[in-house]
Amino acid sequence: DQQVKQNSPSLSVQEGRISILNCDYTNSMFDYFLWYKKYPAEGPTFLISISSIKDKNEDGRFTVFLNKSAKHLSLHIVPSQPGDSAVYFCAAISNSGNTPLVFGKGTRLSVIA
Amino acid sequence: KAGVTQTPRYLIKTRGQQVTLSCSPISGHRSVSWYQQTPGQGLQFLFEYFSETQRNKGNFPGRFSGRQFSNSRSEMNVSTLELGDSALYLCASSATSAYEQYFGPGTRLTVT
Numbered sequence: 001d002q003q004v005k006q007n008s009p010s011l012s013v014q015e016g017r018i019s020i021l022n023c024d025y026t027n028s029m030f031d032y033f034l035w036y037k038k039y040p041a042e043g044p045t046f047l048i049s050i051s052s053i054k055d056k057n058e059d060g061r062f063t064v065f066l067n068k069s070a071k072h073l074s075l076h077i078v079p080s081q082p083g084d085s086a087v088y089f090c091a092a093i094s095n096s097g098n099t100p101l102v103f104g105k106g107t108r109l110s111v112i113a
Numbered sequence: 114k115a116g117v118t119q120t121p122r123y124l125i126k127t128r129g130q131q132v133t134l135s136c137s138p139i140s141g142h143r144s145v146s147w148y149q150q151t152p153g154q155g156l157q158f159l160f161e162y163f164s165e166t167q168r169n170k171g172n173f174p175g176r177f178s179g180r181q182f183s184n185s186r187s188e189m190n191v192s193t194l195e196l197g198d199s200a201l202y203l204c205a206s207s208a209t210s211a212y213e214q215y216f217g218p219g220t221r222l223t224v225t
Binding site for chain 2 (some may be wrong): 003006030032034041042043044045046049089091093098099100101102104105106108
């Protein structure tokens with residue numbers, strides 16, 4: 001059973017437009033969510049996170065929105081740049097104990113110049 | 114600070130062989146986690162070690178094992194390799210819990 005789902009394996013966006021990457025989760029114990037970005041031949045790098053006590057967190061061009069009732073989060077990138085082309089992983093964790101991060105399968109974002 | 118390092122970066126093995134991968138965490142980090150990444154499957158959690166003790170374990174067969182040394186360096190071992198074990202194996206370290214893990218570049222294992 002997949003506890004963290006990224007239903008879009010790929011997304012293509014024009015440079016300068018908004019990229020919206022979506023993530024759904026099923027485990028109501030998750031209370032902290034993270035986005036990682038991965039380039040080929042490199043390990044994932046932490047991008048942005050959000051706690052379940054918030055519904056929005058912003059860092060420069062990146063904003064994460066959390067809808068707890070829908071068990072849904074999204075990452076918005078505005079404006080999108082060609083360097084944003086990468087695979088984006090959504091991850092979730094429960095703060096109730098020393099549990100591991102649970103990752104989605106990733107969404108490959110291509111930003112076209 | 115130096116980042117997470119993994120050796121070797123690339124490895125080709127034959128079915129039935131065994132392999133050992135190594136991970137050196139960021140200095141001061143005591144938690145090391147291992148993940149398997151295959152096309153279409155995302156990052157699947159293998160296990161986590163904290164202060165030389167396995168703290169969490171994913172849903173992988175017993176052929177996958179690991180350990181952590183007193184200097185926090187970690188190794189993972191896969192015995193009796195199968196073609197399906199071909200993957201990118203990622204190691205991540207963190208200071209305490211799984212929050213904000215820092216990943217190494219991975220070891221690309223190919224089983225033929």
